[in-house]
Amino acid sequence: MLIELDFNSQKPIYEQLYEQIILSIAKGTLKEGESLPAVRTLAEEIGINLHTVNKTYNLLKDEGYLSIDRRKGAIVNSLPITLKTEYEKELFAHLELLVAKAYLLGLKQDYFTNICRQYFEHFKEDLK
Amino acid sequence: MNELLIINSVLLFIFVSFYLSFTFSQELSRRDTFYGIYLEEQFKCNPVLKNISKRFKFESTLIFLITSLITIVYINIQKAAHNPLVIILPMIIQLISYFSVYIKAFKKVKAFKSVHQAASKPHSKTVIDTEFINEKNSLKKLFMYLYITPLLVTVGLMLYTFYNYSSLPNKIPTHWNYLGQADTWSVKSYGSVFFPSIMQLCILILLAVVTIGTFTSRIKLNTNTLEKSKSNALKYLRGIALSIYLIALSLVVTFCSITLAVLHGTNVSSLYTFTSLLGPIIGVVLMLYTFIKYGDGSASKNKSSNTYSPEDDDKYWLWGFIYKNPNDPAVMVQKRYGLGWTLNIGNKSGKVILIILLLFILGSLVMPLFFNYP
Numbered sequence: 015m016l017i018e019l020d021f022n023s024q025k026p027i028y029e030q031l032y033e034q035i036i037l038s039i040a041k042g043t044l045k046e047g048e049s050l051p052a053v054r055t056l057a058e059e060i061g062i063n064l065h066t067v068n069k070t071y072n073l074l075k076d077e078g079y080l081s082i083d084r085r086k087g088a089i090v091n092s093l094p095i096t097l098k099t100e101y102e103k104e105l106f107a108h109l110e111l112l113v114a115k116a117y118l119l120g121l122k123q124d125y126f127t128n129i130c131r132q133y134f135e136h137f138k139e140d141l142k
Numbered sequence: 143m144n145e146l147l148i149i150n151s152v153l154l155f156i157f158v159s160f161y162l163s164f165t166f167s168q169e170l171s172r173r174d175t176f177y178g179i180y181l182e183e184q185f186k187c188n189p190v191l192k193n194i195s196k197r198f199k200f201e202s203t204l205i206f207l208i209t210s211l212i213t214i215v216y217i218n219i220q221k222a223a224h225n226p227l228v229i230i231l232p233m234i235i236q237l238i239s240y241f242s243v244y245i246k247a248f249k250k251v252k253a254f255k256s257v258h259q260a261a262s263k264p265h266s267k268t269v270i271d272t273e274f275i276n277e278k279n280s281l282k283k284l285f286m287y288l289y290i291t292p293l294l295v296t297v298g299l300m301l302y303t304f305y306n307y308s309s310l311p312n313k314i315p316t317h318w319n320y321l322g323q324a325d326t327w328s329v330k331s332y333g334s335v336f337f338p339s340i341m342q343l344c345i346l347i348l349l350a351v352v353t354i355g356t357f358t359s360r361i362k363l364n365t366n367t368l369e370k371s372k373s374n375a376l377k378y379l380r381g382i383a384l385s386i387y388l389i390a391l392s393l394v395v396t397f398c399s400i401t402l403a404v405l406h407g408t409n410v411s412s413l414y415t416f417t418s419l420l421g422p423i424i425g426v427v428l429m430l431y432t433f434i435k436y437g438d439g440s441a442s443k444n445k446s447s448n449t450y451s452p453e454d455d456d457k458y459w460l461w462g463f464i465y466k467n468p469n470d471p472a473v474m475v476q477k478r479y480g481l482g483w484t485l486n487i488g489n490k491s492g493k494v495i496l497i498i499l500l501l502f503i504l505g506s507l508v509m510p511l512f513f514n515y516p
Binding site for chain 2: 044
């Protein structure tokens with residue numbers, strides 16, 4: 015798995031890390047059952063506070079992507095992960111915002127849904 | 143007369159190695175730094191910077207020539223080979239003068255950068271490869287296991303010494319000539335009997351900690367040539383760790399043979415004398431080879447790293463060689479000026495290691511002033 019972070023970005027590092035890990039799981043570069051680097055190791059490697067990495071891992075754990083094992087550290091849960099209703103709501107709130115932006119930018123509905131479909135297909139392929 | 147010759151050559155050796163390591167540190171440093179300041183490589187051809195470098199080399203050569211000449215003349219006229227101050231004082235004077243010359247160059251480069259700031263900003267992106275982290279971690283584990291044996295041998299020897307302590311004669315040898323024959327004796331005490339073993343244990347622990355720190359420290363990869371820079375980095379780390387391990391092993395052999403010679407009242411075998419010289423020499427040669435072949439100054443000959451890490455920021459560096467960043471959990475980071483790594487003194491463990499090292503240095507400087515150690 016390659017993690018790319020931008021220190022000049024407005025987006026906080028923990029959020030960038032969160033997104034990168036989710037994308038890696040979807041793309042299959044981070045497989046189910048695989049363990050992530052230890053919090054300390056990753057923080058040392060990037061040069062950021064341990065709390066930042068901890069925050070990301072906890073966020074991912076709360077949303078069900080990871081589980082924390084005492085021996086193996088953070089492990090990717092089996093896919094698809096069990097969806098919790100509270101996160102389903104959040105997910106659709108994100109989507110609503112995204113569609114609103116697309117709509118205001120004047121994107122065609124077909125075009126938008128087509129791209130969504132393409133992403134789905136891609137991730138399906140990658141996870142095989 | 144003979145002693146005077148030895149002291150002269152030892153001093154000359156120390157002075158020359160001081161001079162070389164101070165004057166040519168820039169040539170061995172990371173490619174994106176210049177006298178402790180982060181600077182893009184393209185600037186290094188700038189005539190202003192070239193002049194700063196020339197001036198620096200001229201001044202340090204002057205310091206070397208003047209101080210060495212005065213010291214050697216003084217020693218030979220006064221025949222002052224026995225006074226430890228004569229050795230330590232010029233070393234301290236040299237260190238301070240080299241340091242001030244470096245600071246001068248550092249300040250000039252800093253001023254240069256403040257004028258040309260815009261073009262010398264660090265990259266903002268960083269790329270972490272978890273596979274690389276895993277490979278690094280397994281190498282680290284391997285070397286941790288490799289240190290278990292010498293540590294066990296050391297502790298075992300200490301127990302053996304303790305067991306045999308009461309049966310030792312009252313006078314024990316504490317110094318051997320180059321043929322391995324004892325030529326100095328001391329009165330038996332826990333201090334004199336255990337001194338080599340304690341030294342051995344301290345140095346071994348220090349070397350093990352340094353090795354593990356090396357594997358924990360950040361290595362910046364070049365994303366354009368990812369696979370190549372990954373394999374280079376691993377070879378680099380393996381070479382450094384292996385050379386430190388060789389030095390550690392030969393130290394263990396040397397100190398063990400000394401302790402055994404004390405215990406059995408025998409001569410030190412010349413085989414041990416041989417390994418005690420050969421081991422460190424091979425280790426140092428291997429280390430230099432690794433630094434030159436795979437080090438940051440050269441592995442990136444084609445291109446220096448294109449990713450960001452906090453040590454690229456000037457604001458975390460004091461005088462370009464002291465790193466202080468409390469937000470960075472790394473204990474060791476790559477130096478800006480010269481080969482190797484430096485401590486992060488903004489970090490708790492970094493502070494602890496710094497204090498231990500300072501005590502070590504202070505101890506070894508003060509000891510010969512108080513004790514006439516053979």
